[in-house]
């Protein structure tokens with residue numbers, strides 16, 4: 115009796131190859147266990163309606179590779195094999211998947227930083243421009259594009275950051291890239307890995323790690339209520355510094371003009387660079403917008419970084435750097451071999467979105483919405499937990515809270531989690547010093563006002579049992 119039916123079809127590989135591969139796979143998977151007798155050539159040929167010659171060649175090949183062995187006058191038998199060699203079980207612990215919004219079971223009240231308002235995303239317009247990008251007339255977009263980014267998009271960005279952030283630049287100075295971390299890596303190569311780098315402490319952990327992986331020496335510089343301490347920067351002997359002057363991340367400190375001038379003076383004295391990360395500079399809800407540091411730099415020391423991760427969506431992976439002229443010539447001479455990392459379709463979509471005016475409408479609505487969400491959050495915290503200390507009110511999309519309880523950061527997070535509230539650590543942002551009291555970070559951009567209100571009431575229960 116023939117107990118298996120190898121998969122052979124006319125039209126693809128020669129039949130003997132298909133037959134040989136099919137039996138080999140059955141043996142490797144263990145479906146034809148050791149010592150199983152294969153059907154005779156005549157039987158199998160008849161069963162499959164193929165010639166005996168086809169079966170003969172397939173059997174010869176299996177025999178030559180040691181999958182089967184002939185025993186005189188008895189037939190062909192499967193040889194014992196170690197199946198693990200063919201289909202090894204994946205080893206536990208080798209593959210570490212990072213926790214992202216896609217992999218984590220969402221908490222009912224998730225105060226995760228980095229979310230955006232998905233309910234009001236301009237889906238219709240984004241879809242329209244995306245479809246336009248996949249048109250025959252835009253055939254060019256299917257090919258490699260400008261290594262610096264589409265010139266049309268760079269013109270839109272230059273116009274936008276001038277109007278909104280006071281950044282003065284030509285589109286030719288802009289380099290588009292897939293994320294701020296990618297751009298930081300590029301800057302390390304451009305500036306050089308032998309230079310001495312510094313960054314704010316606390317500061318964004320992913321950027322710190324990016325510098326570390328780039329192999330540069332990195333000094334953590336403490337802050338005070340005006341932002342990075344320039345006296346400590348001098349002491350560090352660094353000549354490149356990464357800062358977040360609009361909203362220091364994560365403390366939310368806004369760097370006043372006096373400190374900005376001190377910092378620019380430092381850059382001039384050491385003939386160095388200031389990497390200004392203006393990641394959520396758009397989201398300032400009180401007073402007038404504070405222009406970017408780049409706009410008041412007259413000596414080509416500031417490299418400005420911007421991103422659409424907060425103002426649009428992090429999924430588009432569209433960020434950009436504005437290079438001062440002296441770095442730009444080095445880039446143009448030595449780095450044009452690097453292809454652009456952002457899809458041309460996405461770049462084109464964003465360009466149309468910005469050009470049409472949909473961008474400004476989206477931005478204004480988003481600002482209004484995030485402002486009300488922030489106000490709701492601050493109000494709810496004040497009403498339900500009046501003893502709790504809130505800082506970072508000037509941050510665009512998150513606040514930091516210290517509940518003044520004798521509990522560790524871990525315990526605060528665990529208790530909140532037990533009632534379905536996700537709050538996040540701040541200790542990961544510290545390189546040297548740690549926060550004096552336990553605190554956690556609450557992002558609010560992705561939550562409706564009702565959810566914020568309910569979530570804070572639940573947090574009160576988790577922390578104060580009332």
Ligand SMILES: Cc1ncc(COP(=O)(O)O)c(C=O)c1O
Pocket residue numbers: 228292293294295296318358363391393420421422423428432433
């Ligand atoms: C300080 C800081 N810079 C930049 C970004 C954005 O990075 P990207 O442009 O890679 O999305 C973030 C996002 O959370 C951030 O916190």
